[in-house]
Amino acid sequence: MRYFLNRVGFLLLSLWAAMTLNFVLPRMMPGNPAEAMMAKFQGQLSPQALTALEKQFGLTNGPILVQYFDYMRSMLTGHWGLSFSYYPTKVTTIMSTSLPWTLGLLGIVTLISVAFGTLVGILIAWKRGGVADGIIPIVTMFLQAIPGFWLALVMVYFLGFKLGWFPMAHSYGNSVQVGYNVNYLFSIMNHGFMPAVVVFLGGVSGWIIGMRNNMMTTLGEDYVVFAEAKGVSKSRLIFAYAARNALLPQLTSLAIALSSIIGGQILIEQVFSYQGIGYQLTSAVSNEDYPLIQAMFLVIAVTALVINFIVDMLYGRLDPRVRRGGATS
Amino acid sequence: AGLTASAATAGQPIAIQTGPNGNFQDNFNPYSSTADPGTDGLIYETLFYFDNISGKTFDVLGNSFKFSHGNKVVTVNLHPNVKWSDGTPFTAQDVVFSFDQLKKYPAADANGVWTQLQSVKAVGKNQVVFTFKAPNGPFAEQYVLGGTYIVPQHIWKSLGDPTKVSVTKPVGTGPYELSSFSPQLYKLTANPSYYRGVSKVPEVDFPAYSSNASADLALAKGDLQWTGIDIPNIQQTFVKADPAHNHYWFPPSNVVQLYTNLKDPLLSQKAVREAMSLAIDRNKLSAEGETGYELPAVPTSLVMPNNKAWLDPKLPKQYNSFSYNSTAAEKILTQAGFKKDSKGIMAKGGKELSFTLDVVAGWSDWDEDALLIKQELSQIGIGVNVNQMQFGAYYNAIAPAKPAKPNYQLAISWTNTGPTPYTLYYNMLDPNGNFNVPQFNDPSVTGWLNDFARTANPARQRMDIFKIQSYFAQNLPAIPLLFGATWYEYNDANYTGWPTQKNPWINPAPYTYQAAAIVLEHLKPVK
Amino acid sequence: MNGSTQSRRRKGSGALSLFLKNPKALVGLIIFAIFLIMAVFAPLIAPYNPQSTNFTPMQGPSATNWFGTTSLGQDVFSQFVWGARTSMVVGIGAGVGGTLIAILVGVTAGYRRGVTDSILNAISNIFLVLPGLALLIIIESYVKNTTPYLNGLIIALTGWAWGARVFRSMAMTIASRDFIAAAQLSGASTLRIMFAEIVPNMTSVIVANLMYASLGAILAESGLAYLGFENIASSSWGVMLYWASTQGAMMGGAWWWFVPPGLAIALVGTSFALMNFAMDEVTNPRLRSAKRKKAVKKMLAELNEQRRKEHGDRPEQPGVAN
Amino acid sequence: MVTDPNNPVLQIEDLSVAYVTNDGFVNAVNDINLTLYPGEIVGLVGESGSGKSTMANAIMRLLKGDAIVTKGRVKILGRDVYEMSEKQLRQFRWSKMSMVFQSAMSALNPVMTVETQILDTLTSHDKSMTKAQALERAKELMNLVRIDTKHLKSYPHELSGGMRQRVVIAIAIALNPSFVIMDEPTTALDVVVQRSILNEIRRIQEKVGFAILFVSHDFSLVAELASRVAIMYAGRVVEMTPSNTLSLMASEKHHPYTIGLLEAIPELTADEVIITGIPGNPPNLRTLPSGCAFHPRCPFAEEICTKERPVAVTVGPSDIECHLYSGKGMKQHV
Amino acid sequence: MSDANQPLLRVEDLVVRFPIAGRQYIRPVDGVSFAIAPGEVLSLVGESGSGKSTIGKALVRMVEPAGGTIEVNGQDVTHIRGRRIKDYRENVQMVFQDPFGSLNPVRTVEQHLAFPLRKHRMDKTVNVNAKIDELLEKVGLTPVADTRQKFPHELSGGQRQRVAIARALAVNPKFVVADEPISMLDVSIRAGILKLMNDLRADMNLAFLYITHDLASARYIGNRIMVLYGGKVMETAPSDELLRHPSHPYTRLLLAATPGSRHQGDLPETSNTAPNLVEGRRGCPFASRCPLVTSECHEVEPALTTLGDNHSVACHHPA
């Protein structure tokens, strides 16, 4: 219980720090959102509009502390306000149209690459010194070192533009009926394939190598040797004895991977014109769209902290040694 | 909004891309500067449209207008039989209401019309009388008649502050109605009861793209029919894909200037600006920085050929185009008393001709231009330090809006243009101008500008412009570099009637909204 | 632990032999060395000024322009060579910078514990959690006119958190060892304990972090440049890709412009990873044993076979040696 | 259960094991011959690093990492362990021979309950065993090693070191093997706990009757438990002697290393306490000293010791590898 | 040096507590008192977890005592901090239990010694190099020149332990806590360390707190033996006296478990549960295992009573 409360306290502290940073950072940027807005129009908008925009956005020069408390209050009460760059659309609306796509795509890819990478890592560690062990880490490492956006561009150009195998843009076909039907689902998968591959290749190597190295360590542990000696079957030895323990350190990485999902993948979304949060976040930042930035950072911070918290707790469940007391990392 | 199913199947839709913009948000509010493309022009309309490329005036909701009382009053006759797309008749009251909204909610008044307007009154159902505080013809045309979108009173009167609502079911008078929306695509269908006749293009699609590269591919693939994006190497990447139908035209629509801060003791010296101008090879900027899409500007800062009619026929030859001569440039500096110092930089009285040049990071053509300028100016001993900034910071530095500003030395930026050169000159050179980046103030120029605004006599207006252009060419309050292009690519496989270089009847960019609606009205299906 | 110290003992030959014994790491070292040479001697290797626009634009590879030309008529190969310099400096610089911050934060947190730990840990969690790119952009907008080097600095400033986490737990383990207590008893100051006692024990982890941080920095720099957050007059691979992309290199079929920087980034990244394999084996001796054992088994079997032929007796199980 | 005394449970013939390292071979076990008979307890002592665990692992065919058997053979119940297929080995190991690992702390999987780990042992060898039967047997085993059966549900870290060690012993005898290796089963424990575990082992061994190879470096402990003791130095068994000879009071002849060990034990009750260590350091197994590996530390060393490796000779009840007794080129000292 | 009757170190009612789960505390050291004279060795024996190391750490102030006083040379050092702790540590040093963990694997023997020597030398003229040689000589790590350059992994356990001792001596202390310096070592190496400690005591008048759970070595080196159980002193007596006439049932259990002891035999024990260290416990900590236990033992904590001749015991039923 004490451990739990400790973690909760820590969680709240981090949250507060993140929110404060979140308040300070965008305001440190030179210019103001109204001025940044002008960029969208490249001079098509009269400078009168600037004054109008400033009025619309309610940009005040009130005492910073008052602004801060207002900000905290509205963040905590869920009044996240209206986006500047999409004025007067609600921040929540913007997030709700892009976040699910990001979560869907990146979430699934992350889970797949974790599952795949872990499995491959286990197997090549078991057959260490083998051909697969020699090749797979290097090949995936190379793929991971390719800039994702570059790979994405090449894929869009060849597989999408030249060959027409996959759609070049968007998260689903524009002619399909949106709703629970096979066509829609198929269309989503079809459109998600190339981005998914890029994201997958960008991350899978870490999982493979991480798991392989952990496995190597556990495979040398006395309890694994002991289990082998006492005659447990091979699969049980690999999965129940070695892999299970090797998995534990991977949990922390998983937590970070999962929490970073929510920030999206701007470069990849941009190349595939995928409807994701990364683009919104980046454009919010360039447009100094405080309400949107703040809300997104808040969601990101909360998610990340909560996931970390859950993983911490989960760690306790999975590893009986830390069930009582003690930090996990 | 009523659907015209039969029309939708009759002709092919046109897919438009006005520029990469990520996901769309469901907002068709004409008071919002971030409303989705098509809101203005296609759904809501202005009274008239004054084109900055052809210089022509197009009737929209208005049928005719007349200046009176020494240009202080404009009387507009409205098009009869106009209906809102929900069937309610459109009346002069709607116009008055739309303007009253701007007065009541200054945040909505993006053009500041009420800084000039005295009153807006309806006379009967079809006439509106605008009274101005002072005569200002150009302002009345560009912003009041041509820049204010009219909304239905019966709907908006209950919406409160118009800047704070998201409009998802727009009701307008325009040729199109919203038929479906999703963040990655929305569709407009032709208004079946449009007062100027139902558009021959039954459906207009707006798909979302997040980057130029992504839109370029879609365009080349034929997924888009009308775009306004800067495509590099366009012959190879776009035209070649379908030479018979893929076309582009990049007409000039403004002037890209090298702005010099005239509050700077060195830059305020004419010799310095003159030398700079002479030392810049505009052909090189055009060819390398702009891949030939934007041509060298002229010393008068008129947008050519759009402003051909306003060019003083007696203007000395040397002011018709810039020449490039770095030796002459260096000589000008030497004559003005500058000498190269130990660092090879021209200096006088210990003050070096060394400046920072602000450009927007990521506006790659300007960034490239800036680098070329840096190279060239360095040859005559002027040091330039290129400063690539995020737009917000950049705009903040050059914007003349606030007293403490601007805060820059050199900057590359655009000009605001309108149907006549007045807009460009006024905005740049009048102390009250909207885009007086150089901080220019000369009573004689201000006088000519005021005269232009007040008079209704076209000949006198021409004389005013003649005086200003020759003043500009002689004094270089800013250094014109290139003509800023309007981006326009289209595919004429399904429709004809597009504006072309041969027939430049209107600004062809899909992002010039009222113009876009007029273009769509003029398109005809290919037989 | 023992492994790493043994390797330290036989310095000079040690570090190198570590690579020579490991083919993977050796390949990595060679790739890295090629790019490093390119970076160091860029002015000598690059045939032309990377910015000057003297050639026919958009030409494929030829004898004068090995990698062809850009749409502005610049020599792609020269840009590539100068890009190596920038990217390597940024990659390694940001890698080193980020690792240094990570060491400072991680070791302090791991050693001091208590409130210091909580605060530092919260800070690194925040940096871990906040989307890096967004943070980068915010900082970018603050510092005008970003060069790749500045970007490297920013990448280092924002990308240290993961390392700090690793170092923290490592430092915590080391700090609980008795030799740390002994050092305290002999009157060593906190700084001395952190940097003279703890840090040298984390070498292999630090090197591994350095490799991955450098890889991350090169990727991040190219991403930033591609998004246009970098002075486009710089010569870096990221800026090359930016130009290639804004000038439609791919659609225009100018693969020679588009492919080299992407591939080079991937190769340098891979070389870091490969070199890290050598480090892995120091940290985890088990990783290297399997192969060697196999080789020795084979050797023994051959020896056996030979003896059997000589003496004509049956092979002893499992083998005779010595 | 008890087999013919002429039919040994364990026969080690000329066994050599080496570790392959970057700097060459580490000869951890050299030419060892050892025989164990049913029901017998034999001690194996030698200081840390003398190759005891390596030998134990070699017997079990459990050499890990870089270790390879370079010579010799190991037979359990007459079958050569190294000629079995992997499958045969898996069946054979643990049902006929088992082992208690050096450190019980790490021999148990930290994230599995004791029950799971015992059941795993039982069910992987007898697929027909039902869960209930296995559980029954597990309880029986827990009773045998005197741990409350409620601890079946415990995780290893919830048990004290002594209890963990008992669990490992329970797992080792789960399948009624004929032969158990116990590799320093009590080193990490408290004297009191150590004692009680030894008593436990003795009790169970009397009851079940398997042979034990008891590895330790604690002389007095082994002397008490075992009937015969093998003394290892630098990978060789330098002496094999009945345990009752192992006391300073006993006047039997010993290898000089054995004498050194005996002298190094502080006596608890003697009036005058003088202890002396063995001078010098343990040998480097990479480059063993020539001749007798003990010669650099041996107070009796002569020239021959540096040149020729002694062969085992029978001296009284013991077999000793030392030139002192081989009668070669030595002045008689002892 | 102060005279023999004046103890160098006096510990009175020492209490150490650690927080555990559920807002509770354990007291691994609970009301321990003892004194050590200059040049004396007090052996501290007791089973694992009985609080031996914790006492040692409290003495060098690696842990902060929760109660009681520690006096060194008549000066109260129980709660000093900062600068004064540093000064204090010039008088007391500790040699840690684990020879493998107490040396930094990446530093040479020389580096281990140079720092404390430089730090604690009285005047700058002292030649640190010569001092290192002298120390290594003293702990028998010869040839010195060779040893100096070695890394810990190149040393045997016994050699490492000697380096650790040399490091403690480098500070020039008057008192050393030697925490189970031989438990991890071979029989043959153990002897060397014990001998070394014996020599140091004789030559340098060093006082030791020698922590072990091995009675034989405790007797070998200690003038007196103190038996600890569950954080409390069970019995204290001069070494021979304790072995000859063990009076506490736990001491007898220990002896029974020690090979070669005349008390060796079956273990008279009722269970082997660990003692309860949680704050607020009652009665004798050994009650749960004691064969002589009565209901009184569970309720009342036995006081340390003198049996005469420096022999005292805390038991309701002493033998």
Ligand SMILES: Nc1ncnc2c1ncn2[C@@H]1O[C@H](COP(=O)(O)OP(=O)(O)OP(=O)(O)O)[C@@H](O)[C@H]1O
């Ligand atoms: N993986 C390895 N690589 C190289 N040498 C090794 C390896 N494992 C053990 N050795 C060496 O082999 C020798 C024998 O080791 P072993 O573990 O058999 O000793 P031991 O007698 O069991 O010692 P202890 O009493 O400490 O358990 C030691 O000198 C050790 O250093």
Ligand SMILES: Nc1ncnc2c1ncn2[C@@H]1O[C@H](COP(=O)(O)OP(=O)(O)OP(=O)(O)O)[C@@H](O)[C@H]1O
């Ligand atoms: N820092 C600490 N926090 C919490 N509990 C501790 C701490 N240090 C020691 N303990 C507990 O205090 C008790 C006494 O520990 P201590 O290390 O003093 O025992 P010891 O007698 O030295 O044992 P050993 O013979 O195993 O070294 C143990 O129960 C231990 O778990």
Ligand SMILES: [Mg+2]
């Ligand atoms: Mg061993």
Ligand SMILES: [Mg+2]
């Ligand atoms: Mg201890």
